Amino acid sequence: MSEIAAKAPTRPRRRLIASRLVPYLLLQALIVIATILGLRLVPPDDPDDYAVSEFTLRENGAAQPVTLPHYTSSRYSLGDPPLYNGTFNFRSGDAATAWSVFLPRFSNGVEVAVNGVVVMDSRRDDTANRPDRNTPAIALIPSSLLRDGPNRLTVRLFVWGPLKGFLDSVYVGPDASLRPAYETRALLFVTLPVVFSAWQSLLAVILAIMWLMRRREPVYGVLAAGMLVGAVQAFVPAPVPPAPYPRLAAILLASAPIESALVVVFAVLFFGWRWPRYGLLLFAPGLIILAVGLFAGQPVPRITFLFLGVPTVGLCLMLLAFIVTKAVIKRQDAASFTIGCAVSIVLTCWFHDMLSVFEIVPDERIFVTRLSYSAMLVAIGAGLTWRFARALNQVDSFAGQLVARVREAEERLKASFAREEERARAAALANERTRLMRDLHDGLGGQLVSIVALSERGHEGATITDAARAALKDLRLVIDSMDDMGGDLMLALGSWRERATAQLRPHDIALDWRVATPQGLPLHPELRPWHVIQVVRILDEAVTNAVKHAQAGNVAVTIETLDGGQGPYGVISVTDDGRGFAPSGNGASQTARGLRNMRSRAACCGAVLDLSSDGSGTRVRLQLPQVFPDSDAAGG
Amino acid sequence: MSEQGETGEAITILLVEDDAPTCWRLQDALVKAGYEVRSAGTLAEARSALAEAAPRVLLTDLRLPDGHGVELIREIRQRFPDTEIMVISALGDEESVISAITVGATGYLLKDAFPTDIATTVRDLVAGHSPISASIARFIVRRTQGAAQSSAEPSPGPVLNTAKLTPREIDILWGIAKGFSYAEIASHLGLSRQTVPGHIKNIYRKLEVHTRSEAVFEAVQQGLIKL
Numbered sequence: 001m002s003e004i005a006a007k008a009p010t011r012p013r014r015r016l017i018a019s020r021l022v023p024y025l026l027l028q029a030l031i032v033i034a035t036i037l038g039l040r041l042v043p044p045d046d047p048d049d050y051a052v053s054e055f056t057l058r059e060n061g062a063a064q065p066v067t068l069p070h071y072t073s074s075r076y077s078l079g080d081p082p083l084y085n086g087t088f089n090f091r092s093g094d095a096a097t098a099w100s101v102f103l104p105r106f107s108n109g110v111e112v113a114v115n116g117v118v119v120m121d122s123r124r125d126d127t128a129n130r131p132d133r134n135t136p137a138i139a140l141i142p143s144s145l146l147r148d149g150p151n152r153l154t155v156r157l158f159v160w161g162p163l164k165g166f167l168d169s170v171y172v173g174p175d176a177s178l179r180p181a182y183e184t185r186a187l188l189f190v191t192l193p194v195v196f197s198a199w200q201s202l203l204a205v206i207l208a209i210m211w212l213m214r215r216r217e218p219v220y221g222v223l224a225a226g227m228l229v230g231a232v233q234a235f236v237p238a239p240v241p242p243a244p245y246p247r248l249a250a251i252l253l254a255s256a257p258i259e260s261a262l263v264v265v266f267a268v269l270f271f272g273w274r275w276p277r278y279g280l281l282l283f284a285p286g287l288i289i290l291a292v293g294l295f296a297g298q299p300v301p302r303i304t305f306l307f308l309g310v311p312t313v314g315l316c317l318m319l320l321a322f323i324v325t326k327a328v329i330k331r332q333d334a335a336s337f338t339i340g341c342a343v344s345i346v347l348t349c350w351f352h353d354m355l356s357v358f359e360i361v362p363d364e365r366i367f368v369t370r371l372s373y374s375a376m377l378v379a380i381g382a383g384l385t386w387r388f389a390r391a392l393n394q395v396d397s398f399a400g401q402l403v404a405r406v407r408e409a410e411e412r413l414k415a416s417f418a419r420e421e422e423r424a425r426a427a428a429l430a431n432e433r434t435r436l437m438r439d440l441h442d443g444l445g446g447q448l449v450s451i452v453a454l455s456e457r458g459h460e461g462a463t464i465t466d467a468a469r470a471a472l473k474d475l476r477l478v479i480d481s482m483d484d485m486g487g488d489l490m491l492a493l494g495s496w497r498e499r500a501t502a503q504l505r506p507h508d509i510a511l512d513w514r515v516a517t518p519q520g521l522p523l524h525p526e527l528r529p530w531h532v533i534q535v536v537r538i539l540d541e542a543v544t545n546a547v548k549h550a551q552a553g554n555v556a557v558t559i560e561t562l563d564g565g566q567g568p569y570g571v572i573s574v575t576d577d578g579r580g581f582a583p584s585g586n587g588a589s590q591t592a593r594g595l596r597n598m599r600s601r602a603a604c605c606g607a608v609l610d611l612s613s614d615g616s617g618t619r620v621r622l623q624l625p626q627v628f629p630d631s632d633a634a635g636g
Numbered sequence: 637m638s639e640q641g642e643t644g645e646a647i648t649i650l651l652v653e654d655d656a657p658t659c660w661r662l663q664d665a666l667v668k669a670g671y672e673v674r675s676a677g678t679l680a681e682a683r684s685a686l687a688e689a690a691p692r693v694l695l696t697d698l699r700l701p702d703g704h705g706v707e708l709i710r711e712i713r714q715r716f717p718d719t720e721i722m723v724i725s726a727l728g729d730e731e732s733v734i735s736a737i738t739v740g741a742t743g744y745l746l747k748d749a750f751p752t753d754i755a756t757t758v759r760d761l762v763a764g765h766s767p768i769s770a771s772i773a774r775f776i777v778r779r780t781q782g783a784a785q786s787s788a789e790p791s792p793g794p795v796l797n798t799a800k801l802t803p804r805e806i807d808i809l810w811g812i813a814k815g816f817s818y819a820e821i822a823s824h825l826g827l828s829r830q831t832v833p834g835h836i837k838n839i840y841r842k843l844e845v846h847t848r849s850e851a852v853f854e855a856v857q858q859g860l861i862k863l
Binding site: 469472475476479480483484485486488490491493494495496497498502505506513515518520 | 727728729730748749750752753769770771773774775778781812813814815816817820824
């Protein structure tokens with residue numbers, strides 16, 4: 001019991017693996033059965049009516065009757081090839097139609113003669129020399145060669161080991177009857193591999209580009225390399241002994257094991273496994289074959305290939321099947337299932353070919369591994385491209401999400417910015433309001449209180465009128481200053497001139513207005529209403545002093561812009577021709593208080609007040625700052 | 637002594653002001669100057685006074701117990717185009733004055749103006765000189781600037797179409813806004829001093845919006861210009 005309890009945690013895991021493994025294996029079994037059934041259909045039906053099967057084989061000096069299809073022993077010399085002699089009947093009634101001789105399958109090369117005249121030699125056809133392709137051959141028999149009645153058909157079978165020679169049934173008959181069977185085989189075993197190889201080389205280019213652009217993903221590069229090797233193998237002509245470049249055969253032979261090892265590497269990377277330390281050993285057989293092919297003459301490389309290369313391919317396929325099965329159990333996704341099924345098909349085909357090579361199951365010697373293998377690679381390549389496109393889509397949607405998020409953030413930022421701006425505006429407004437209240441309190445409020453006090457004490461006439469006029473003037477000043485001057489103090493001074501003129505007229509005092517420089521005063525973009533109020537109050541005070549205390553007959557206002565080398569600044573001077581006063585006089589007098597007021601106002605907006613007075617008049621010189629201060633803290 | 641028009645008759649003034657002391661004050665100043673003054677405290681009184689005869693000059697407050705002075709100005713402008721119209725304002729603020737100008741008033745009179753200034757202003761008005769204050773000129777030129785900068789936000793305050801003003805008229809307004817006298821402006825701009833009042837009269841006419849639909853049209857046009 002305790003043992004069972006200890007194993008309990010691993011049990012659900014095992015159950016999970018089993019529940020995934022069993023259906024997968026069943027599926028693969030079904031696929032294997034389907035493949036076997038499918039392979040039965042692969043050799044197309046041949047026109048059996050025209051079959052020539054009874055031959056006399058002359059080999060090694062001995063003659064014996066044989067029935068095609070027939071295997072001959074493996075040999076390494078092209079001299080004295082096995083010679084098949086047979087006869088077929090030609091009826092002169094058939095003379096109207098052309099006759100052909102059709103050989104559906106032979107290995108490795110044939111030379112066909114009719115009545116002693118050679119009509120075909122397959123060794124000049126590159127694809128026919130590939131033992132892994134089941135290339136058929138057909139040749140028209142010149143009608144002049146045909147005799148009424150029995151004709152002699154001779155087939156020389158060239159064999160280059162280590163595979164045994166093979167000759168399938170030979171068909172002789174009207175070309176119209178044989179040609180369709182030939183075309184079917186040519187399509188299946190010649191055209192289709194070319195199509196697959198072309199496809200493979202295209203995918204190799206695409207995957208190579210992907211890998212070049214994304215070095216972080218070697219999976220594309222590995223598959224591209226595998227496909228490239230396959231494509232090269234498919235298009236390089238097979239050397240026929242005596243080949244012009246026998247070394248080339250080494251590359252051809254080494255290609256299959258290297259290619260299959262590359263596919264294993266691909267699978268390992270694709271399913272996200274760590275590459276095992278001794279994994280590179282998988283490439284050893286391919287490299288050995290390459291080395292043998294480069295340094296040893298035929299037929300040693302071919303023998304090496306048969307006993308090293310072919311098993312390597314099988315081993316790689318089995319490794320592939322193992323890797324994929326593990327991936328299926330772990331991931332349960334469409335990609336691993338698809339690759340798993342493809343591997344099962346290829347593996348079945350490989351076993352089929354092995355059985356054929358070693359004559360365990362005699363058949364028509366149709367090799368299908370290469371074909372199914374190419375198809376599998378194409379499927380994998382297509383799958384990868386699909387995955388790449390899907391990744392692009394994901395990037396797109398990610399980019400879309402990013403754009404949406406950025407927009408969202410931007411909007412939030414905008415909103416918060418607007419809020420901040422609103423807050424700043426509100427603060428500025430409150431600030432302005434505070435100043436306005438202070439101004440109204442200092443000026444208008446005091447004056448109105450003074451009016452109340454005067455009228456309560458029963459004062460009549462001029463005093464109250466003066467106080468009320470002063471209050472009105474102040475109110476107009478405040479209202480006027482609130483207007484947007486656009487930084488031009490001249491605009492404020494313009495309406496002040498009107499008010500001052502009106503104020504001076506009853507006293508018969510002329511206001512002499514002089515603007516020394518054409519533009520008047522420099523522009524001050526930072527000018528705020530409270531600056532205007534302070535400046536105009538100083539001027540008001542100067543004019544009021546001239547009227548009330550100096551008994552002046554003339555008041556002159558001079559406005560000019562000076563430049564002391566550090567930028568322009570404005571100067572406003574108010575000069576009267578009154579009797580003047582002593583600036584350093586008694587600090588308690590009204591004049592002294594007014595003076596103090598003017599100085600503090602000037603200081604609080606950064607201006608310099610200069611006052612001089614003597615018996616011939618008073619001069620108030622207000623030198624404006626180059627930049628008005630933002631707050632009146634500078635004043636004090 | 638009495639002020640007389642070209643026909644030799646006394647110049648009639650209709651004074652519309654609801655505050656009695658202010659009314660008395662203005663009336664005293666005008667009567668003393670020799671004008672024939674009728675006064676009204678409400679719009680209704682003013683209309684009944686108009687039924688008798690057209691005044692030469694209308695002086696009206698804007699806030700009246702039974703309506704707004706702007707209505708009265710518009711009525712008189714249509715019925716008696718020769719009548720000179722002025723607004724009586726306590727502060728001379730552009731809000732009230734500009735709205736009166738757009739319906740046909742030519743300037744304003746401060747309620748606390750000295751009696752001599754009141755008489756002088758009316759005399760100038762009858763003589764064809766429409767006075768314009770620095771603050772009103774400033775308001776108008778700031779508007780022309782605003783239109784030129786094609787700011788998206790409409791400027792605060794009453795609607796004012798400055799599109800018809802010529803650059804010279806705008807220059808004159810700038811001069812007035814900056815406190816220059818007519819003589820100074822004339823010499824700066826190379827004009828004869830006597831032509832400046834005429835230019836100012838033209839400015840008033842151009843700022844006047846003749847009908848309600850025209851006002852709407854010009855507002856739209858102004859909006860289009862701003863686009």
